[in-house]
Amino acid sequence: MSDQGTFSEVLEPRSPNRLPLGDGTWHQLARQYVWVQLISTGIGLLLVLGAALVGWLAFGMWWVWIPAGILLVVLAITIAVTPRQARAYGYQLRDDDLVFRKGILWQRVVAVPYGRMQLVDITHGPLDRGFGIAQLKLVTAAATTGVAIPGIRQAAAEQLRDTLxxxxxxRRTGL
Structure with a gap:
């Protein structure tokens, strides 16, 4: 896999009770993923702010600032946490499975056996295409083990799909 333009390492929480990452090569998300998330969240922030201003100035609804304020605080926190959250994502190709990791506070580590994969799907929205990244989805028979790896460079996503x-x-199973 080409890891050019990705984060340098998967960051782990410092707690002794964290989920261990294990050995092997962890592949990271592209740095452009952070920009796509920041732009998307920023657009949402501007829409909430605009709607609140229209409600207040045009219709005199002062109370609109209560729900708008809550949403604006949540969106501002999301913007602040996004760069750190992106560095917590990673995936690893092992002999028998693909391991996906995400999360800072609520950690999730999923191992998807190659033989259980039913579909490998690459999707990308308009911002993703503009920044040259994609999302790779692995679908298995069990609904809870499906994995979506966001923010992979387009070429790396296609190479990973072909490898899988x-x-x-x-192994004459799965796909």
């Missing part, structure tokens, strides 16, 4: 399909075909 090749591994599944050699």
């Amino acid at each position: 399909i090749a591994v599944a075909e050699t």
Whole structure:
């Protein structure tokens, strides 16, 4: 995999009770993922602010600032946490499965066996295309083990898809 333009390492929480990452090469998200998330959240922040201003100035609804203020605080916190959150994402290709990790406070580590994969899907929205990134989704028979890896460079997502399909075909299971 080409890890050019990605974060340098998966950051772990410092608690002794954290989920261990294990050995192996962890691949990171592209740095452009942070910009896409910041722009998307910023647009949401501006829409909430604009709607609150219209409600207040045009219709005299002063109380609109209560829910708008709550949303604005949540969106501002989201903007502040996004860069750190992006560095907590990572995936690792092992002999028998793909391991995906995300989360700072609420950590999730999922191992998806190659033989259980039913579909590998690459999606990207307009901002993703503009920044050259994509989201790779792995679908399995169990609904809870499906994995979506956001913010992978487009070329790396296509290479990972092809690798996963090749591994599944050699084992004559899954895809």
